[in-house]
Amino acid sequence: MVASPEHGRHEPGTTARSTDRMMPWPQANTLAREIARPLPGRTTPVVQAGGQVLAETIAGVRPVPAFDTAAMDGFAVSGGGPWTITGLLLAGGYDTLPSLSSGEAVEIATGAPVPPGTTAVLPYEESTVGAGTVSGVIRGRIHIRRTGETLAVGAQVAPAGRIVTATLAAAAVQAGVDDVVTHRPPAVTLLVTGDEVISDGTPGPGQVRDSFTGLVTAITTRAGGVLTASRHQPDDPATLAEALTSAGTDVIVVSGSSSAGAADHLHTLLTERSATWHVRGVACRPGHPQALAELPDGRWVVSLPGNPFAGLVAALTLLEPLLETLAGRPPKPYPTAPITGTAKLTPDAARIVPVTWTGESASIIPGSGPAGLHAAASADALAVLPATWTPSTPAHLLLLP
Incomplete structure (x- = not known):
């Protein structure tokens, strides 16, 4: 399942925005939402x-109701009373319905079809029954729902x-x-890179457990996509190249291999494949090595930093809005709230911090770093603090999966 190559807006191998400096967080987030088009209908x-x-x-x-139906339990009556009771009608299918003549009534249940000739439904609480007859006064409401009155x-x-x-x-x-x-819901492949990463069991010296699959699955599902595969990839360019080629989904998410170290091969591989870079670094801490690229065949590649909290920030910044657009979901504004607490701000970059949120205000949870998820685990959202933020001023909130 591959997205249309018409999604691209730039020549292959080019960079959609200048990479001389990191793209501001609001611009990167907006671009990820606006760069794609919804996938075709099915x-x-x-x-x-x-x-x-x-x-x-x-x-x-078909109309709603599909037939004239009783709106109350009671008696379907015709003409003036008192009325002779001639039968009972419960909700259910009928090949034919008996007609009522003036002066006749049938006991009827809510939802049952009213017989031809019915003037009104007399509720039980407004009726008096005796010796095979029912009497009462038809007041303003006739308690009949007419065919198609709710929906034609x-x-x-x-x-x-x-x-x-x-x-x-x-x-x-x-x-x-x-x-x-x-x-069509966008299909996603996750490639978890790193020789140090294991999928299950107890990590040995120098090893860590894969913490990305659960996060990416939750974010993908929330955005209207489907994670179809999660694969571990060693720090080997040939293996990663083959995984990029064989991933037949609309979006490929790569965790790790996103920076400029000896084990970071993704950017080179994408450039060799004439990918169009739409985002190549975001001015935020943590999460600045994140990226968004488009392959010539229309598949999207979202690069997440390998540190788990930084990767979570990147997934909420780039992956979720991209998937929401591909899924056809309408854009929705981020909630905002006054943020209290202290944070280490960075010149010309947003600081993204976990917060508890009451619905009216939010408070920074101390102790977060790019690698650890423990602070985020206690949070309701991540607050995007601009470099000019001061305590108690509002900021955008990214709701946590």
Whole structure:
């Protein structure tokens, strides 16, 4: 599954923005959201489309209600009373319905179809029953839901661009819709690089556990994508090159191999493949080596720093907005809140820190660094502090997965 090469806006092998200085965090984040286009629509059973985004408007194919139906438990009556009770109608399918003549009534349940000739439904609490008859006064409301009064055939159930929720799917089914057209969820491959990384078991000397697969899976799912593979890659350029070639997904995420060290091969490999660099370093701490590139065949590559907290920052900065756009999700503003506490600011770069958030204000959790996730584990969000930030001034919040 490969994205259209039409997504690109620059000549292969070029850099979308100058790399002489790191791209400001707001610019990189916005670019990641705006550089791509939603993936094409496909027909999907509505009951299987949860979390996907409608590529086309849903219109009702049957009215709601589908027939005149009783809105209360009581008696369907015809004409003036008292009325002779002639039968009982419960909710369910009927080949034919008995007609009511003036002066007749049938006991009826909420949701049951009202018989032809019905004037009103007399609720139990407004009726008096005796000797095969029912009497009462029809007041202002007749307690009948007419065919199509909630939704007519052809009326809009939901517009394009809406995420299919359980409620939306139920409304579509009620309106007789079996299939919908949704944007295909972007497929993601994660390549976890590093000779020191192990997938399970107890790390030995010089080894660390893979902490990226769970984070990238959660962020991908939240953004409307699907992580189809997570593979460990040794610090070997030939092996990484083969993994880049064989990954047949819309997006390839590479953790590690993102800087300029002896074991960092990704940038060289992408340049050799005439990739277009859209982001090549972001002015933020931690997470500045992150990058976003586009291969000539339209696949996207998101590079995450190998330090876990820095990688988390990069995934929220570049990967999540890219995937949301590919999935067809509408842009949403980040929440903001006044931030209290202290942080070590960096000139010309954003400082990104874990915070607890009450919904009104947020407080910095001390002790975070690029490698450790322990502070982020206690946080509700990450605050993006510009170099000019001062305590108690507002900042954008990135909600944690």
